[in-house]
Amino acid sequence: MVQQWVRGGRHLHSNGNDGEDDDSEFANSMDSGMTIPSFRDSVTTRSSQNDPLKPAIVNESSKVKHLEKELTSAKIKIQVLYEYIRKISSKDTSLPSMINDSELKNSTIEGLNAEINDLKQTLHTREVEYQDTLQFVQENLENSETIVNTINNLLSFILSHFDGNDSDVLDDEERGILEETLQLSSDYVLEKMDTLSKFVIKFLQDFLQRAQTQPEEEVTSLAQSSPARSHFEDQHSLSGKRHLDEKAHEENNHIETESVMANSTSLPILNSESRFEKTLDTQLEIVIENLHKEYDQFINSIRLKFEKSQKLEKLIASKLNEQSHLLDSLELKENSNATMEKQDLLISQLKQKIQSQSVMMEEFEHMRENFNKMEQNEKILTKELETLTKINKLKEHNWDSYINDLEKQVNDLQLDKSEEFQIVQAQLDKLDLENYELKNQINTxxxxxxxxxxxxxxxxxxxxxxxxxxxxxxxxxxxxxxxxxxxxxxxxxxxxxxxxxxxxxxxxxxxxxxxxxxxxxxxxxxxxxxxxxxxxxxxxxxxxxxxxxxxxxxxxxxxxxxxxxxxxxxxxxxxxxxxxxxxxxxxxxxxxxxxxxxxxxxxxxxxx
Known part of the structure; x- marks a missing residue:
């Protein structure tokens, strides 16, 4: 069972197979580098490719899940680097610069932890922004659904109230176009709106042209032939009573033209709705592009963090090499004892030569005085040799004591590190317990x-x-x-x-x-x-x-x-x-x- 500590009071547990999968995934991701997930074009705009809005929401939710997976993998990678740095710091040799190195490593670890907290905060802000975007898209969907329902109601009303007898108002080709438009799905809002606006414009133009060119009887017969214009019958019945008066007839025509112009105002409303739809799409496009940019910045910042961690890893490796060289130099100093023994042998050989020279001096009488001097010199040299041997022994003793002190310091530092790790673990467990108690208090x-x-x-x-x-x-x-x-x-x-x-x-x-x-x-x-x-x-x-x-x-x-x-x-x-x-x-x-x-x-x- 491998247990990795993650900030925020969570643990990552994995069995044997899971650990192998995580390691392989980490190795593949480190070899290939970070891949930046990109949004598809169906999410950025709807007007450019006529994509439906409901699949856009599904794509948004899938993108959010994908981003969450990417972030969890990044957290795991950062935690693995943190564990690797901690293991490297525990393997440091016993040198006087070890305390400074440990302080440097602790400061770098604290910096990495602060950066992880910043990444968590940015993740929270990104999640809030994505939720707002999804809510905005949902509201846009609801508005589009209401618009589609009103358009369908108008189309069905037109098809039901203009039958085959009204060929001058609605011919078979136009009826087929309206029926095809009515059968379209709710994703083709603009096509439905365009067809309805064309029919209304044509109908109003024909009606105004006939009202201006034909006499009143034909206009009233056109109004009577359409059940959709039943209110014209009431107006015509009122105008029939006043038919003898020409001024009343002119006023009636004026009222009818005003009603037609009032009905024609529905076209700008539809056009304004289409403009609102386009502006809504452009706003959504801008928001999603901003999210793209912020997400790219976030991924680039994570890459920079990984590069910094790799540089830190190289720095730690160089420190280890320096420490190994220092150990080699210590071994060379220990080998200097063998050279001292060689010097002793050389000194003994010199003594033998001196003795041979003294024998030669004995053979020569005129060299007796010199021989005596040589003896005195020999005594002096022996005294110096004794002092040198004492000094060498003191040096060896000092080196042994220094090595023992260094070993004790290394052991003490390792014990301190283990104790500090246990203290940190206990404090983290205590913080988890306090967090649980605080959550219970919040619930109460x-x-x-x-x-x-x-x-x-x-x-x-x-x-x-x-x-x-x-x-x-x-x-x-x-x-x-x-x-x-x-x-x-x-x-x-x-x-x-x-x-x-x-x-x-x-x-x-x-x-x-x-x-x-x-x-x-x-x-x-x-x-x-x-x-x-x-x-x-x-x-x-x-x-x-x-x-x-x-x-x-x-x-x-x-x-x-x-x-x-x-x-x-x-x-x-x-x-x-x-x-x-x-x-x-x-x-x-x-x-x-x-x-x-x-x-x-x-x-x-x-x-x-």
């Missing part, structure tokens, strides 16, 4: 946001119902209120309705609603007081006459009024408490909504 925040939006809609409905009930209550009380009170109530209701967001501006609405409540309460209280006073005034005379008979009902009435007052006061207090509780609940919901929005904004910033 979305659900909470939906609940809060539902609460907001319920509050808006409640506010609207409350205002409606208040308006109904005021409409009932309007019969007995003064005009100033009515104007004041209308002003407050308009000010409450003018507030745009009732939930956010609850602190502004609440005192106004409370003033309306107190206004209604005082109105009801005044009504009840006036009603009680009227009852007392009307019943005072009868009470004096029938004091004993009416006294129990008056007591019951007073008790009932007191009970109603208590109920009304309790209901008012309950509504105030409900309003305060709902206000507190709405405030808490607003705070939660604001906190959730801030969290969602922070998460969106972190993800971007």
């Amino acid at each position: 925040l979305d659900s909470q946001n939906l609940v809060l939006s539902q609460y907001e809609t319920n509050f808006i409905k409640f506010n609207q119902n409350l205002l409606l009930h208040l308006h109904n209550v005021f409409h009932i009380l309007q019969k007995i209120l003064q005009e100033s009170s009515i104007i004041q109530f209308d002003r407050k209701m308009k000010s409450i309705n003018s507030i745009p967001n009732a939930l956010k501006n609850l602190n502004v609405i609440q005192p106004k609603l409370e003033s309306l409540y107190t206004f209604i309460e005082t109105a009801l209280e005044s009504i009840i007081d006036s009603y009680i006073s009227s009852l007392i005034a009307t019943g005072s005379s009868e009470q004096q006459e029938r004091d004993e008979v009416i006294e129990p009902p008056n007591k019951e009435l007073n008790l009932r009024i007191e009970e109603l007052q208590r109920r009304w006061i309790s209901e008012r207090e309950r509504r105030k408490l409900d309003a305060n509780a709902s206000e507190a609940r709405i405030r808490t919901l607003e705070q939660e909504n604001e906190s959730l929005r801030s969290k969602l904004f922070k998460l969106s910033i972190n993800n971007s």
Whole structure:
């Protein structure tokens, strides 16, 4: 199982056969170079080759899929180069320049990672642009479908209302052309529009020519012969009543010519639609050509990245060669010990020669003094030889210690690299876990946001119902209120309705609603007081006459009024408490909504 790490929290897993296929694909692509996919002409324009629009959408979707495949292959190639560079960096020898090389490689790797992120961002922008283009083509298709349907309806209407008896209006050849045009598919919009415009122009020209040259009876008979012009019968029946008057006859002809000219205005509309279709095609052409250019720039940038990576690979190879040469030089220094031994042999040979010379000096008496001097010199040389041997031993010891230190540094660097790789792997796994948790948090925040939006809609409905009930209550009380009170109530209701967001501006609405409540309460209280006073005034005379008979009902009435007052006061207090509780609940919901929005904004910033 080969596992390759890709930025963004994804892994590429492949088994044995899959790995061989990927390697072969990578080798073929590296040998042949990057191939730039090109759009076909059917995608760029529709007016040039009369290609249908629906296959154009299929081609667009296939091109997008092809681009996605190309981009994934490019990502795989970049990741393979990244792995290759990392392996080369792990095989570096133990030299003092190794730290600088590792820093250089880390900086290049960071640069490549930044470039990969830029490529991902450009890919996202390209995907958004392709989606916009597809949506634009889809809207163009829908518009063309509606145009084709209207043209087909007009053609079928003409063929059904002009039969074989109307050969002077529509002959067999023209009927065949119209039927062939009607049977064409929806892809030939321009041909349908051209045929319909030619028929309408011919029909209007014939109609105007006959209206100018022939008398009125022939014009009316032509109008009666066609069921498609039934409205001319009504006009002719009206003009028949005024036939005796020549001025009315001239006015009728003038009205008919104006109606014909009004019908002839359909031709510029069709021409304007064809112009709109052409301008739409040119705009689509320009957009797709711009996408071509941007995509070519994107592919060229990827090629430049690959060339830079190849140059970096050559630089690393040259560094490896230099390090191998340095190792060879170290081996040569180790071989210098053998040369020292040869020097020792030479020194021993010199000693032998000196001894032979001393023997020769002994044979000569006059050379005895010189022989003594030679002995002294020999002693001096032996001392120097001893010092040289000591120095050589110290040098050998220093070289051994230096080599051991270098080996330790190499091992330490390899351990540091492995530890750093493990730390990076652990951090990447941690980031994946955090990404998963953040996605879960986003989902929970979305659900909470939906609940809060539902609460907001319920509050808006409640506010609207409350205002409606208040308006109904005021409409009932309007019969007995003064005009100033009515104007004041209308002003407050308009000010409450003018507030745009009732939930956010609850602190502004609440005192106004409370003033309306107190206004209604005082109105009801005044009504009840006036009603009680009227009852007392009307019943005072009868009470004096029938004091004993009416006294129990008056007591019951007073008790009932007191009970109603208590109920009304309790209901008012309950509504105030409900309003305060709902206000507190709405405030808490607003705070939660604001906190959730801030969290969602922070998460969106972190993800971007």
